[in-house]
Amino acid sequence: MPTILRVGPYRLFFVSLDSPEPPHVHVQREGMVAKYWLNPVVLERAGGFRPHELNAIAKLVEENRTLLWEKWNEHFGR
Numbered sequence: 569m570p571t572i573l574r575v576g577p578y579r580l581f582f583v584s585l586d587s588p589e590p591p592h593v594h595v596q597r598e599g600m601v602a603k604y605w606l607n608p609v610v611l612e613r614a615g616g617f618r619p620h621e622l623n624a625i626a627k628l629v630e631e632n633r634t635l636l637w638e639k640w641n642e643h644f645g646r
Contacts, residue, residue, distance in 0.1 A: 591640040
């Protein structure tokens with residue numbers, strides 16, 4: 569599970585077994601893990617986060633979408 573980015577308390581990472589799925593990123597803080605699609609940025613799974621924090625995380629993912637997209641393509645060889 570390569571870490572792509574760390575911002576504040578958040579770790580953004582990919583799961584290598586997720587290759588068949590559309591590009592997305594997992595965001596972890598403590599024992600919670602949310603999942604966001606990258607195109608467009610849409611919450612797929614809340615993973616225990618509260619709604620206000622999910623909105624902040626979505627903004628973080630949107631701000632870093634280009635980098636995340638590039639890293640997805642590098643990691644999965646697309």
